[in-house]
Amino acid sequence: MEIDAVYKMVCCQGIVETSFVMVCELFAAKYRTFAGIIMENFWAVAVCVYPLLAYLVQNWVHLQLIISLFGLLTIPLYWYYTLSKCISVM
Numbered sequence: 001m002e003i004d005a006v007y008k009m010v011c012c013q014g015i016v017e018t019s020f021v022m023v024c025e026l027f028a029a030k031y032r033t034f035a036g037i038i039m040e041n042f043w044a045v046a047v048c049v050y051p052l053l054a055y056l057v058q059n060w061v062h063l064q065l066i067i068s069l070f071g072l073l074t075i076p077l078y079w080y081y082t083l084s085k086c087i088s089v090m
Helices: 002-026 029-055 060-074 085-089
Strands: none
Touching: 002 029, 029 060
16 A cells, blocks of 8 residues: 555656646746646646546546546647757757
């Protein structure tokens, strides 16, 4: 059980930081604050909906599978994003 907790701490934190950086690179500097706020609002709604989903899907294996499948939707973003200007300047 301890390994699962460590895995969630490490991986979830990395996902949150990575998604925030991707959102910031997607928008111009003028709109980055607003984009970050909107992104965090979606996260807050997801945290509120998660207990309802957990109530509907009683098996934790299926619940984890459903939640993980939403991450597959972000794979096409790999080809959408180009290198940011900050990285290309270095």
